[in-house]
Each structure stands twice: as structure tokens, then as C-alpha cells.
Amino acid sequence: MSHGNSNMRLTLHIWQQSGPAGRMETHVLDAVSPDVSFLEMLDMLNEQLIAAGKDVLAFDHDCREGICGMCSLVINGKPHGPETETTTCQLHMRSFNDGDTITIEPFRAKAMPVIKDLVIDRSALDRIVAAGGYVSVNAGNAQDANALPVPRHDAEKSMDAAACIGCAACVASCKNASAMLFVSAKVSQLALLPQGKPERTERVGKMVDAMDAAGFGNCTNEGECEAACPKGISIANIARLNREFLRSLVMPD
Amino acid sequence: MFQIPLRLLSTSIGRKVLMSITGLLLVGFLIVHLLGNLTLFMDDGGATFDAYSDALVSNPLLPLAELGLLLLFAAHIALGLRVSLQNREARGEPYVARATMGQATPGSRTMLISGLLVLIFLVIHLLDFRLHGGEEVHESIAAQVIERLRGGPGALIYCLGMAALGLHLSHALRSSLQSLGLADTRCYPCLARAGRFLAAVMALGFASFPLYFFFINKA
Numbered sequence: 250m251s252h253g254n255s256n257m258r259l260t261l262h263i264w265q266q267s268g269p270a271g272r273m274e275t276h277v278l279d280a281v282s283p284d285v286s287f288l289e290m291l292d293m294l295n296e297q298l299i300a301a302g303k304d305v306l307a308f309d310h311d312c313r314e315g316i317c318g319m320c321s322l323v324i325n326g327k328p329h330g331p332e333t334e335t336t337t338c339q340l341h342m343r344s345f346n347d348g349d350t351i352t353i354e355p356f357r358a359k360a361m362p363v364i365k366d367l368v369i370d371r372s373a374l375d376r377i378v379a380a381g382g383y384v385s386v387n388a389g390n391a392q393d394a395n396a397l398p399v400p401r402h403d404a405e406k407s408m409d410a411a412a413c414i415g416c417a418a419c420v421a422s423c424k425n426a427s428a429m430l431f432v433s434a435k436v437s438q439l440a441l442l443p444q445g446k447p448e449r450t451e452r453v454g455k456m457v458d459a460m461d462a463a464g465f466g467n468c469t470n471e472g473e474c475e476a477a478c479p480k481g482i483s484i485a486n487i488a489r490l491n492r493e494f495l496r497s498l499v500m501p502d
Numbered sequence: 503m504f505q506i507p508l509r510l511l512s513t514s515i516g517r518k519v520l521m522s523i524t525g526l527l528l529v530g531f532l533i534v535h536l537l538g539n540l541t542l543f544m545d546d547g548g549a550t551f552d553a554y555s556d557a558l559v560s561n562p563l564l565p566l567a568e569l570g571l572l573l574l575f576a577a578h579i580a581l582g583l584r585v586s587l588q589n590r591e592a593r594g595e596p597y598v599a600r601a602t603m604g605q606a607t608p609g610s611r612t613m614l615i616s617g618l619l620v621l622i623f624l625v626i627h628l629l630d631f632r633l634h635g636g637e638e639v640h641e642s643i644a645a646q647v648i649e650r651l652r653g654g655p656g657a658l659i660y661c662l663g664m665a666a667l668g669l670h671l672s673h674a675l676r677s678s679l680q681s682l683g684l685a686d687t688r689c690y691p692c693l694a695r696a697g698r699f700l701a702a703v704m705a706l707g708f709a710s711f712p713l714y715f716f717f718i719n720k721a
Contacts, residue, residue: 262598273598326601352599359594422603424611425589427514457513466592467514467585470677471610472690476603484680485687492683494515498506 256280257347261294263306264354265366273352283343287330288313288320290342291353307366313338315479318414321421322367323354328418328477336416336479356421360428360463371417373463374431378415380459381452382435384444403441410437412480422477425466430474432460433490434482440493450502453493514588515681517581522678524578529674529700531571532667536707543714548644555643579621586614609672609701616670623663648715657716661709668705672698 261276278294285293288310295305311319320337324330330340345351355363360373411434419430436453439445445452468487475484510516541550558564609616630650631643650656675697679685685693 264598271595323597323599326597326599327603354597354599357593357595357597359592362594424593424606426592426594427589454509457515461514464592465514466589467518468681469585469589469610469613470673470680471607472605473603476605483687484690485685488680488683488685490683491515491519491681494513495519495683498509498516501505 255347256282257342257345257349259290259345259348260350262350262352263367264363265306266363267304267365271363271366281342283341283345285342286313286338287322287324287340287342288338307364307368309368310338315339316414318416321356321369321416321418323352323356323421325352328356328421329416329479333476334479334481336414339479356417358417358420358426358428358465360426360465361417361420369417371415373465374415374417374428376463377428377432377456377459378435381448381455382439384439385448386444388444397443399442407438407441410434410441410482410486413438413478413482414480416479418477418479419474419482420465422473423466423468424471424473425469427468427474428460428463428465429468429487429490430478430482430484432456433484433486436493437486437489440489449493450497450500453490453497457490457494514585517585518681521578521581521585522681524574524581525674525678527574528578529671529704531574532704532708536704539708539711542644542647542711548642548648551644551647552642575624579617582614582617607673609669609674610677612669613673613677616666619666620663620670623659623666626659627663647711651712651715652720654716657712660712664705664709667708668701671701671704675700 256279259278259281261278262273263276264271265274266272276294276297278290278297281290281293288308291306291308298305309319309321311317313320315336315338318336320329322329322337324337324340329335329337331344332340353367355367355369361369361371364370413431413434415431417428417431420426420428423429436456439452440449470484470487472484475482510520538554539551541554542548544550631646634646651660676685676690676693679693
């Protein structure tokens with residue numbers, strides 16, 4: 250896999266779309282260093298397109314350090330590409346070989362339509378969080394750290410769930426385009442902590458309703474999402490979401 | 503009072519919970535069915551099996567149990583179709599390149615297909631031994647079963663049906679317990695193994711009858 254300083258020649262099959270319909274286009278890119286990131290490689294492609302007087306390719310990115318959740322892309326059939334727990338911006342071309350053909354597509358879900366080329370509208374996820382993924386109490390000043398005892402395991406699990414950056418790789422990898430891993434992380438991070446408990450019953454119902462209303466699919470418990478997640482969010486959160494939902498039915502406020 | 507069933511029917515998680523409960527109850531039925539069938543292995547010309555069958559048929563509660571079973575199957579199938587159709591809708595434009603992340607199994611990928619194959623098998627099975635093709639039959643049920651399973655086509659249909667059942671059940675346990683919120687990180691590998699074991703026991707257990715009567719007890 251390692252290529253030292255040798256540069257790579259790549260054939261890129263990329264989804265391009267400006268109206269309601271799109272198509273796969275092929276580009277050839279030369280002299281790609283194995284040390285550049287995947288997004289820098291796309292920057293190189295865009296410079297080549299500009300030099301040729303063509304439209305640039307639109308793709309999402311922001312922090313380029315794996316924490317913002319803006320970058321996406323299904324690369325050779327895998328969300329965020331071939332490396333585990335790695336966002337597209339943290340993926341480097343050393344993960345590919347000279348002469349490779351790389352297929353690049355947007356994350357696909359009816360609830361997350363393509364805006365242009367590889368850019369999708371992920372506001373459905375925002376609507377789910379807006380439906381209940383918050384704590385609506387005035388927190389006031391920081392209180393004594395030991396005033397609210399939190400068992401260590403709960404704190405750890407909550408922090409693990411809170412690692413979700415909302416990139417939607419779970420939706421993209423799921424054969425049903427289900428957003429259950431995302432919703433389960435957002436429900437879990439609050440349900441496990443004392444600050445989130447007062448609203449846990451109301452929260453889970455509202456967030457599940459928002460998820461269903463957006464048109465995401467159902468969870469068939471394959472676990473593909475967990476493997477695709479750049480933050481390693483566990484499907485144990487989905488089991489917790491299911492428990493929280495059932496709890497809200499049998500123990501309503 | 504109707505709040506809970508309505509919520510279960512109208513939400514994605516609720517429908518999966520109902521599928522899990524109906525599915526697990528159907529597995530319970532299969533286990534009892536398999537245990538009852540084991541009497542076919544007794545070397546008494548099917549007398550024990552016939553006695554078992556008579557005990558069931560003469561029980562006044564049988565129609566009620568059959569109705570319950572019918573409702574379980576109907577609910578599981580209807581919910582499965584509803585969920586599957588919704589899942590197909592949810593993707594929209596398909597991927598050009600598709601790679602699995604390594605967690606999918608043949609069972610998890612084919613729940614709809616294997617489920618429909620089991621349904622086809624179920625119809626054949628009911629026509630064989632419950633509805634008797636609409637004809638009035640007076641001979642012993644054990645004799646009918648053995649005759650059907652000794653024939654090549656019969657043995658083949660029953661073995662294929664059980665292969666579909668095994669495939670379907672291989673994803674059943676871990677999926678249903680996860681949908682019910684009863685699974686956690688520590689037990690996923692164990693659950694997957696237990697699920698495969700359950701599927702193998704069920705499929706091989708039921709397939710043992712056509713195999714036994716086709717290959718061994720040809721008499």
C-alpha cells in the first residue's frame with residue numbers, strides 16, 4: 250500500500266448532478282502524492298477542471314480534521330472510504346494504489362437528497378435533533394463537580410455516544426437507509442446522564458417521530474452502520490434507543 | 503389503553519418490536535412442533551405420532567390455538583412486508599458501487615426472500631397435512647406424512663423449505679433481541695452464535711424427517 254514518494258495515476262468515476270438527475274463521469278488525475286488527503290486529491294481535480302474551463306465538482310468539507318461531520322462521500326461502495334473509524338478528510342491516498350479506479354458517490358437516502366454533485370442535504374438529521382435532542386433547562390453557573398454523582402460507566406457510555414459527529418455514514422451504509430444509529434447516539438448521550446433524565450420519556454417519542462417523518466428506513470440489525478461509523482458508535486446504542494422507546498410507552502410521564 | 507398498541511403500529515421501532523415478539527412466539531411454536539415430530543422416529547408404525555395428533559385434534563381449544571397461530575403468522579408477514587417496502591423506498595437512487603462493511607450476513611441480507619420462501623413452503627405444508635388438498639382423508643396422519651416424505655419431490659420440497667427456514671432464523675435471534683432492546687455490547691458475538699445454533703437445530707431437526715424417510719427408512 251505504501252508508495253514512498255512515487256506519484257499515482259488515478260481514474261475517478263464520480264457522481265455529478267446539477268438538476269434532478271445526475272450521472273457518473275470519468276476523470277483521470279495524474280501525479281497524486283500518496284501523502285495527500287482524499288479531499289486534497291479532489292481539490293487537485295477541481296484545479297484541473299478549472300484549468301480546462303469546466304465546472305468544479307461540489308463536495309462537502311469543513312474542518313478537515315475529522316470532528317465536524319461535514320465531509321461525506323461513498324468511496325468504492327464504503328462511506329468515508331476503506332479505512333475504519335476514519336472520516337473522508339482524514340483518509341489519505343496511501344490507502345489506494347497507482348492505477349486504481351475509484352468510484353465516488355454521494356451518501357444515498359431519500360431523506361437526504363443530493364443538492365449538487367456530491368453534496369447532500371442532511372437537514373433531516375437536524376430536524377430530528379430539533380425535535381428533542383436537547384436539555385431544556387437553564388443550567389445556570391457551573392456547580393460543584395460532585396453535586397450530581399454520575400456512575401463512571403454511564404459517563405463513559407454517554408461520552409462514547411456523544412462522539413457522533415452527525416455525518417450520516419450510518420444512513421449511507423445501511424441497506425435500508427435507516428438513521429437509527431444517529432438517533433440512538435443522540436438519545437443515549439442524554440438518557441444516560443442526570444441532566445437528560447427529566448425529559449427522556451418525551452424526547453425519545455418526539456425524535457423517533459421526526460425520524461419516521463423524514464422517511465428513513467427501518468433498522469434490520471445488521472450492524473453495517475457501526476462498522477461504517479467514523480467515530481465507532483456502537484449498535485448497543487440502538488438497543489438502548491429501543492429500550493428508551495418501550496420505556497416511554499409503558500412508563501409515560 | 504389503546505395508546506400502546508397504536509404507538510407500536512404507527513412507529514418504525516414499534517413495528518420492529520411487534521415483528522420481534524411475533525417472530526419469537528413463532529420460534530416457540532416451531533420448537534414444540536419439532537418436539538412433537540420426534541415421535542415419528544419411534545419404530546411403531548407411527549402409532550405414537552397418531553396418538554399425539556389425535557390428542558391435539560380432539561382438544562376443544564385447538565381451533566383457538568390455530569387461530570392464534572394464524573394471527574401470529576399474518577401479523578409477522580404483514581409487518582415484514584410493510585417494513586421491507588418502506589426500506590426499499592428509503593434509499594432512492596441506488597449506489598453504483600456497493601461494498602459491505604463486513605457485518606452483513608447471508609441471513610441478514612435475505613430476510614425478505616427467505617421469509618417469502620418459508621411462506622410458500624408453509625402453504626404447501628398446510629395443503630399437504632392440514633387441508634389435505636380439500637379432500638376428506640381417513641388414513642393415519644403418520645402414514646400420510648411418511649408417504650409424502652418418502653417420495654423424491656416431497657423430500658426435496660421439505661428439505662428446501664427447511665434450508666429457507668434456517669437462513670431466515672440465522673438472523674432472527676440477534677435481530678429480535680436487539681429490536682426489543684435486550685442486547686448489549688458484551689452479548690453480541692454470543693447472540694450471533696446462539697442464533698446460528700438455533701437456526702441449525704431447527705433446520706436440521708425438521709430436515710431430519712425427509713432425510714430419514716427418503717434415505718434410511720425406505721421400507
